[in-house]
Amino acid sequence: MAESTRKKILKIIEELDYQPNFLASTLASKKSAVFATLFPEPPSPEGYWNKPFVGVKKRIHELRAYGVQIERFTFNQSNSKSFVAEAAKIIELQPDGVVLAPFFKKESGQLIMKLKENNIPFVFIDSEIKNAGQLSYIGQDSYQSGFVSAKLLDFTLRSGNILVIHFAKEMDNQNHLVQREKGFYDWFEKSNTENHKIFTTEVSDTDTEFWMEKIKDEIDSKNIRGIFVTNSKVFYVGRLVEKYKLNNLKIIGHDLLKENTDFLRKGIVQFLICQRPEEQGYNAVNKLFRHVVQKRKVSEKNYTSIDIVIKENVDYYKEFK
Amino acid sequence: MAESTRKKILKIIEELDYQPNFLASTLASKKSAVFATLFPEPPSPEGYWNKPFVGVKKRIHELRAYGVQIERFTFNQSNSKSFVAEAAKIIELQPDGVVLAPFFKKESGQLIMKLKENNIPFVFIDSEIKNAGQLSYIGQDSYQSGFVSAKLLDFTLRSGNILVIHFAKEMDNQNHLVQREKGFYDWFEKSNTENHKIFTTEVSDTDTEFWMEKIKDEIDSKNIRGIFVTNSKVFYVGRLVEKYKLNNLKIIGHDLLKENTDFLRKGIVQFLICQRPEEQGYNAVNKLFRHVVQKRKVSEKNYTSIDIVIKENVDYYKEFK
DNA sequence: CTGAAAGCGCTTACAG
DNA sequence: CTGAAAGCGCTTACAG
Numbered sequence: 134m135a136e137s138t139r140k141k142i143l144k145i146i147e148e149l150d151y152q153p154n155f156l157a158s159t160l161a162s163k164k165s166a167v168f169a170t171l172f173p174e175p176p177s178p179e180g181y182w183n184k185p186f187v188g189v190k191k192r193i194h195e196l197r198a199y200g201v202q203i204e205r206f207t208f209n210q211s212n213s214k215s216f217v218a219e220a221a222k223i224i225e226l227q228p229d230g231v232v233l234a235p236f237f238k239k240e241s242g243q244l245i246m247k248l249k250e251n252n253i254p255f256v257f258i259d260s261e262i263k264n265a266g267q268l269s270y271i272g273q274d275s276y277q278s279g280f281v282s283a284k285l286l287d288f289t290l291r292s293g294n295i296l297v298i299h300f301a302k303e304m305d306n307q308n309h310l311v312q313r314e315k316g317f318y319d320w321f322e323k324s325n326t327e328n329h330k331i332f333t334t335e336v337s338d339t340d341t342e343f344w345m346e347k348i349k350d351e352i353d354s355k356n357i358r359g360i361f362v363t364n365s366k367v368f369y370v371g372r373l374v375e376k377y378k379l380n381n382l383k384i385i386g387h388d389l390l391k392e393n394t395d396f397l398r399k400g401i402v403q404f405l406i407c408q409r410p411e412e413q414g415y416n417a418v419n420k421l422f423r424h425v426v427q428k429r430k431v432s433e434k435n436y437t438s439i440d441i442v443i444k445e446n447v448d449y450y451k452e453f454k
Numbered sequence: 455m456a457e458s459t460r461k462k463i464l465k466i467i468e469e470l471d472y473q474p475n476f477l478a479s480t481l482a483s484k485k486s487a488v489f490a491t492l493f494p495e496p497p498s499p500e501g502y503w504n505k506p507f508v509g510v511k512k513r514i515h516e517l518r519a520y521g522v523q524i525e526r527f528t529f530n531q532s533n534s535k536s537f538v539a540e541a542a543k544i545i546e547l548q549p550d551g552v553v554l555a556p557f558f559k560k561e562s563g564q565l566i567m568k569l570k571e572n573n574i575p576f577v578f579i580d581s582e583i584k585n586a587g588q589l590s591y592i593g594q595d596s597y598q599s600g601f602v603s604a605k606l607l608d609f610t611l612r613s614g615n616i617l618v619i620h621f622a623k624e625m626d627n628q629n630h631l632v633q634r635e636k637g638f639y640d641w642f643e644k645s646n647t648e649n650h651k652i653f654t655t656e657v658s659d660t661d662t663e664f665w666m667e668k669i670k671d672e673i674d675s676k677n678i679r680g681i682f683v684t685n686s687k688v689f690y691v692g693r694l695v696e697k698y699k700l701n702n703l704k705i706i707g708h709d710l711l712k713e714n715t716d717f718l719r720k721g722i723v724q725f726l727i728c729q730r731p732e733e734q735g736y737n738a739v740n741k742l743f744r745h746v747v748q749k750r751k752v753s754e755k756n757y758t759s760i761d762i763v764i765k766e767n768v769d770y771y772k773e774f775k
Numbered sequence: 776c777t778g779a780a781a782g783c784g785c786t787t788a789c790a791g
Numbered sequence: 792c793t794g795a796a797a798g799c800g801c802t803t804a805c806a807g
Contacts, residue, residue: 160798162787274770288610477801481802
């Protein structure tokens, strides 16, 4: 075909604004794809890490006509060996795409190298490793989320000091907790509020209740009036409050676990920051689908909103549609 | 076919978990549909009522392979005649579904009657008329939204009184503003906070700046420290604050209009309640699509979240994906 | 009423 | 390299 004819035809196509019918296209091409997810194992069906998978399943179900399938892999958050073992299984499976929560920096790096060698695209969820060659990151801007928490706590706290609590075993592997703390401190720095002193502490073992006494002592001795929990474990503080019948504490934490929202409703926790984990899972699968099956472009950053949840609006965040 | 054979076959279908391929099904059936939207005419491209339509267009574009089309109708918010005229055009068009914002109670009722006579399903957006035979309502629970606003204002307000401002011409036709006000008052009632007296006022004409003096006088004479604006017009109060160089006011309003977020960033407005209008439009079309084209069930209530937006998290609500 | 045939708008393997 | 033919998994009009 002559180049000039070609151009004429292309021009007409554009003029008519021709859009191929994607129904017919996928039906005829019979493409299909297998995606893998690698998230922490939730300790119970109520656990945080079931939520992203709810969204994953929903999108997979919607895409069943495209033949998209999912394989779920989970690892133990306090055992990097299990992460390595599951990562190996994924490489063996040779999926067409992977959604992963990059816990364990070093081990995640090794998995990512192998994924790249095999040309398998991957999407980060929950927390990100910058410039690792990911197709996309879906989750909160952790630093800014800490910023928001600081502002809210300051809103409600007229005096007294603040305690930041990390309930975590290997802080080094939980970069987003560090980022949240940093944002939290920076807000107070930036706003020149000298009303509150801020302290930070770590609780790595909650199997027994020994940690409770220690924290209780800190609250008393340091005149703590506000508490910021950097992850979804604020319900531990709720239990502490009930055990020692503490009052006059303003508490802020993360994520709409059943136990957390119970304490929110009771008025023991004032704020929960929510990151829509179901939406994260849903969107992560969608990114892979668009890239792998539809060959369309996807945006690299996809910060989810930093939702401020209080007793009065919690009911409108509970259901994922 | 014998009934017994029929049953056997149905059983096997169920056992195999047969799911018809919807790609093939829609391609073969060649169904198509025309939907109509009836929203207020936005005064400018920045106006609130463009936002739901952005979501409508997005979903329509995604569904183009299904042959779904949209016809947009708009009316003048201060002219019920224009509503009636547009409603007549819609009935003449005989669309397969309608998304409407039920302003003008009486006139909306008449449109709804005609839609029912013609078996045209309809979805309410923004505010609802209860038990009107709608397929679905998508929007906030206005009463609860007022409740949230009250709690937030109380959080930040240590003393002084509160002024509720309606910027609206025909309050009778704006039921959700009344609901927001009611929720606002009820929260203070319920929480037994006697710290603040609450006053309400209406501003029906903002064409000139005469209203400003009046409100300024009220603020001074009634020791007003907090202001709650029941709709998206809080930017008027922002202008008032700048004009008279007021300070020490805590202000809460609705909706992420450009002008509103500007005042939020400047620190003049403390809170904006956001109702994700683009999502409302998107979901409304989706409801009609599921019902009309896919013949699937849709849920009748679909309350959108009551998002609390402050300077620190506003950036994560601005873009609609 | 039943069942085979045509067709929806594409992709892809294959004959020429 | 080009172009006609077959086929994706359904729906629907139609012959029997």
